[in-house]
Amino acid sequence: MTTIQESIDVRVPVRTAYNQWTQFESFPYFMDGVDRVVQVTDTLTHWETSIGGVHREFDAEITEQRPDERVAWHAVEGQKHGGVVTFHRLDDVSTRVNVQMEYDPETLTEKAGSALGVVDRRVKGDLTRFKEFIESQGRETGGWRGDVPRSPQRGE
Template sequence: METVEESIDVAVPVRVAYDQWTQFESFPQFMSGVESVTQLTDTTNHWKTKIGGVEREFDTEIVEQRPDERIAWRSVDGKSHAGVVTFDPADANNTRVSVRFEWDPETFTEKVGAALNIDNAQVKADLRKFKDFIESRGTETGAWRGEVDDTGPAGTQL
């Protein structure tokens, strides 16, 4: 299992940064390799990715969501990946966005990328793209302010 952790400061209020992150279908605008994200329900998304020539489709579920604080997810199969993004207000107009995710590289290309820390570099680059995206707009493209709390036995603690 590989773990990637990156953070970035964005010059928008925490509510704006959080609200934009809840707009999963906008992810292809700032995440390399993400072809599309389709929100199936309030807590389930279908992803199509193409990274290093490897195409994948998978579903994720939101297991915890607290407005302006954090969003945690895992793959529906429960094993290929899981993660959390947190939002910490630095002040009224600045937010630290931190991403931590764990995933299981399967192909040779994915294993090489993990060994060379290409994954960390990619997450860092995608966070810079998120920063540019949200700061250039100055406002979110939408918002979902609901809460999710999966504290049952299948819950993910990140």
């Protein structure tokens, strides 16, 4: 497994940053290679991606979600990956968004990309685009404030 950890400070309150992050269907606006995300249920999303010429579809389950604090997930099938996004209040108008993700590169191309830091740069770029997206909006496009407690069945 490969671990990536990146963070960025955004100039919006923690509630705004968190609320926008829960709008998974907006991810294609700032995540490179993400074509579409469909919120199937409160805890299940369906993803369509095109990365390096490879189209993939997979489902991801939210394994823990606490408003204004964290969203954790893992892939239900296919390539093994999962992670957690945490939100840290810096002051009344600024938030640090931290992404920690683990994935298992499958193909030779993915393994080479991982070794060269391609995925790290992609996550960093996605966070930069999230910052630009949320700061230019000035407010979230929606938000889901539900709580998904971590449970042994959902554990990571």
